[in-house]
Amino acid sequence: MSPLTPLDTVDHAAKTPDSPQPWAELGLKEDEYARIREILDRRPTGAELAMYSVMWSEHCSYKSSKVHLRQFGEKAPENDALLVGIGENAGVVDIGQGYAVTFKVESHNHPSYIEPYQGAATGIGGIVRDILAMGARPVAVMDPLRFGAADHPDTRRVLPGVVAGIGGYGNCLGLPNIGGEVVFDDCYQGNPLVNALCVGVMKHEDIHLAKASGTGNKVILYGARTGGDGIGGVSVLASETFDAEGPAKRPAVQVGDPFQEKLLIECTLELFAEDLVTGIQDLGGAGLSCATSELASAGSGGMRVELDTVPLRDSSLSPEEILMSESQERMCAVVEPGKVERFLEICEKWDVIATVIGEVTDGDRLEIFWHGERIVDVPPRTVAHEGPVYHRPIARPRWQDALVADDPAALARPANGEELREQVLRLVSSPNQASKTWITDQYDRYVLGNTVLSQPEDSGMIRVDEETNLGVAVATDGNGRYAKLDPYAGAQLALAEAYRNVAATGARPLAVTDCLNFGSAEDPGVMWQFSEACRGLADGCQQLGTPVTGGNVSLYNQTGDTAIHPTPVVGVLGVIDDVTRRTPMAFREEGQLLYLLGDTAGEFGGSAWAQVIHDHLGGVPPEVDLERERLLADILINASRDGMVDAAHDLSDGGLIQAVVESCLRGGRGARLVVPEGLDAFTLLFSESAGRAVVAVPRSEEVRFNDMCGARGLPATRVGVVDGDAIEVQGAFTLPLAEVRAAHERTLPELFG
């Protein structure tokens, strides 16, 4: 520090109560600043102000969402499998045989719009460290992505950067990318959604929690040096609506180094294996401010940190900047004094810099010193866990009624087989329904050698144990169009789809993670959407018996007055006892019978058909029946285990025809479809009724399969057969497979290649 600027110590702050402070620039509101003064009974020092400002930001404190998120705990279904619930870095679920799995989805939306490559890359880095901090080896990642219009010039900037960033970081980290989503919609033009999910595996006894306990234990910061990147990232970026006129916010985006993260993973796992870690926390949003205050807050005592011992990339950084820096690839551990030497040895083995920066004290304060002078002296809970809580105003938007009244029944439907054929081709080649191979081929899906299923399968599946073939499946889904029409139902439909996708591959759904992407918390209409979506999701999880184990809220996805569609993205994790019994989506065997499971009604509100053919969004989304979803899942899981189906594919956006096209192309086989009695071809092909799947049944299993569905009361309708090299809808049209393939596969390369 320059000698001309006196260090703002605690003593100095007490003596200069009226010294003006930049609380507004740091994103704090006036009453929040007043509350900090009240807690401390003086003005905060610059370093304290920095800490409170980042920790009380929307991103870290959940101040606008907390009151709604509570119901995930209150309505949590009884579930013996849940080992660690909401509140830790990630939830942990028991999958049997002594194994536990941790998984979580998070957003990195705002940084990815400003700097797509680094934003997306560090999104992966952050979620991977969350999983690692639980004691688990990260084993896979997935990326639910949403962009503006596919043909918009800015999408050409954002999408290739995001995809390259995910690939550049994830591939170099050595984690298979096993799925996710890619959705295009005008509403995400100025606010792309870049969510990232990571799954980790550990043994029960390896679970680690973020807390600092044991007076005298050392606090060790290890990993990358601290630099000036990402300073104020959370407060400036994630918690403010973008202002089209404002200055570029690029300096607040972090820069990632996947090589450093890979070393951090291997090093940390070795530290765990030798039982050298008492408590651990990763450094993500809010950096050291977050790690030190959360560790101290969750522990039994206080903490003392010598901030000037932090290894720096840039020696000119001020203590405030060091506290706020979001430099990537750093972790903070609490270690017993007797184990410090071995801890440092292992770090040295992996070329990871490790420094003792402080220790756990018997007080109840978090004290931070800078060259011997006290610059922070706060009760850690007030920073980490007792931030402001807002009951934001809620109001159902005025336009909601008109939107719902705009019934898609009024839209023109194809008049004959030729028009139907033409609309099928338009649907399967539209950016949202087209093949995503151009994107997913830029991700390594093979590394670690345990990938059983990956994109475009219904869920990604990872083998956990090579001897027993125990495995897990994960799917993420979200449909902002449905949620815009009805946020309560939309959240449940996202849950139902992910649940169905997991079951379609033969795994039993166990637990849920969610990433709630919405507009501004200060817009009552947005908060209505948010509260409805939370209520829908909590009710849905209760009914399906799958607790929410953790997740993330991303508000302020809004440019000016225009918010994104409410977009709850739901990840469901399932377990499968024997991954060799998995059900893939491909139709491979000629002559197998295609059965449509579930009920099909004329439901087109929010459908892909309405979007692609009529650019229409209105009406109500498909009806939700979670009991039906449970039954369907049971049938799919039993059919997989008992070898009654050779392929299964969930029906969702695009309806039956989309699913059949995908399964035919995947297996390189055609299909002949017959319109069952009581339905017309249009409804059969395009309806998006929920609770449905299409399965390929070997003829030898038909009777047994039908008996099972009949006994359980699940409608199973024979709709065709795997056959030939075309998709034929009897009495309507025939589409050669080669023509469908060309249409389905060329869209993304033409747009972005």
Add this chain to the structure above:
Amino acid sequence: MTARIGVVTFPGSLDDRDAARAVRLAGAEPVALWHRDTDLREVDAVILPGGFSYGDYLRCGAIARFSPVMGSVIERARAGLPVLGICNGFQVLCEAHLLPGALTRNDHLHFICRDQRLRVENADTAWTRAYTAGQEITIPLKNGEGGYVADERTLDELEGEGRVVFRYLEANPNGSRRDIAGITNAAGNVVGLMPHPEHAVEDLTGSGTDGLGFFTSAIENLVGTA
């Protein structure tokens, strides 16, 4: 006696555990080798696995080539020890001048991961004896810098001496000269390729089992010379 096949872990190696699994499935004993050690622990063959050794800073494989373990690998390779370099390992072998040429950024500038058809051109190396010349196999390919380049004279020499071991079939995935996917040294004990045979050893998790032959070749080789 079980053959012992070493798998080197550099900082940033990613497919080292996969290579060890492939060795095990083929019936040999995988031996972990650490980049800082010069001791090769009396292994009968060495695999340099895929990944991003030392972050691929400077140039792919450029720093790994100077690691302590590589000093021993280079010395023993020159004396005939079978060495297989997969992807990043291939890049390391080129940097170490155990193999000629270099790997450059894919011509389309994207990382690519796909199941790649290959033709085995030379079934006489230490790592390809389980195949027959002309056999077509499918092995996953995943890299950002897999374009094989060398000057025309070197390419002619490789072709003339039958040292092109694998060639890409169907579309060339990365702009490699003459569709070259893998090569060998003059003695046939050092082989490098961009595709990943260790990801083709189980039907469940890869593109099939076409890659097992690499590892069984090495074992047969050792048994044959024992």
